[in-house]
Amino acid sequence: MFKKDSFAGTILVILLISLVCSIIVAGSAVSLKPAQEKQKLLDKQKNILSVAGLLKPGININEVYAKNIEPRLVDLNSGEYAPEQAGFDAAAAVKNPQASIALPAEDDLAKIRRRANLAEVYLVKNDQGHVDKIVLPIYGSGLWSVMYGFVAVQPDGNTIDGITYYQHGETPGLGGEIENPSWQAQFPGKKIYDAQGQEALFVAKGGSANKEHGIDALSGATLTANGVDASFKFWFGKNGFGPFLEKLRTGVLNNG
Secondary structure, eight states: OOOOHHHHHHHHHHHHHHHHHHHHHHHHHHHHHHHHHHHHHHHHHHHHHHTOOOOOOOOOOHHHHHHHOOOOOEEEETTTOOOTTTTTOOHHHHOOTTEEEEEOOOTTTTTOSSEEEEEEEEEOOOOTEEEEEEEEEEEEEOOOSSOOOEEEEEETTSSSSEEEEEEOOOOOTTTTGOHHHHHHSTTTTTTTBBSSOOOEEEEETTGGGSSTEEEOOOOOOOHHHHHHHHHHHHTTSTTTTTTHHHHHHTSSSSOO
C-alpha cells in the first residue's frame, strides 16, 4: 500500500482522477454526438434554403427542406446524375483514393489538392414540382482558410441566382466580408459563361464595370477575393461542375 502523503500515492491519485475525467469527457462526447450531428444537418439545410431564397422567418426548416429540396448525386467526370448512395459523405470521399482524384498543380485553381468523383447537388422545386434552381456546393482556399459556400444557379446552367459562404476563417471586416449580404448581392443575374460557352465570371477590382460577368473584389482583402475568383473558376470549369452545367445549358439532363 502507498502512503497517502507519499510521492507514489500522489501520482496514483492524479492518475485515478485523470482516468475518471477521461471517462466523463469521452462519455459526454459520445452522448452529445447525435445532437451535434442533428444540428450540423440543420445548419446545412438552413444554408441551402437561404441561397435558394426559401429561408423565411418562422419556417420549419426540416419541413420546407423536405418539400422543396431534392438532393442528387452528380458524377463530376461525366456531368451526369449518378445513382444515389445512402449516407454519401463528400468529405470522406475526398480522402478515399478510390472515390477521388489528385489534382495536378496546373488544374488545382482552388488549392484543394483532391476532388471527389461525386458531388451532391440540390434541386430546388417550386409548388408545382418543377426545378426552379440548382444549388451547388463549392469550396477553395482563401488567405487563411478553406472557404465553404453554396451557389444557386438557374436551370439554364448559366445564370447565378445567389451565393452564400457559411464556413471560413478569413479576417473579420476584410476577407470575412464574403459573408456580407451587400457583397453577395452582386452575384444574382451574373452569367458564368459567355456566348461561346467559355468561363467568363470573374472577381476583380472594378469588376462590376462588366455588367454581365464581373464582380467587385473585396476592399482590402485581395488574397481572399483572389481565392473566391479561383474557386469559381475551378468549380465552374472542366474539373468541377462544368460538364454538368454544360448538359443543363444544352438540355441534355432532365431535372424534373
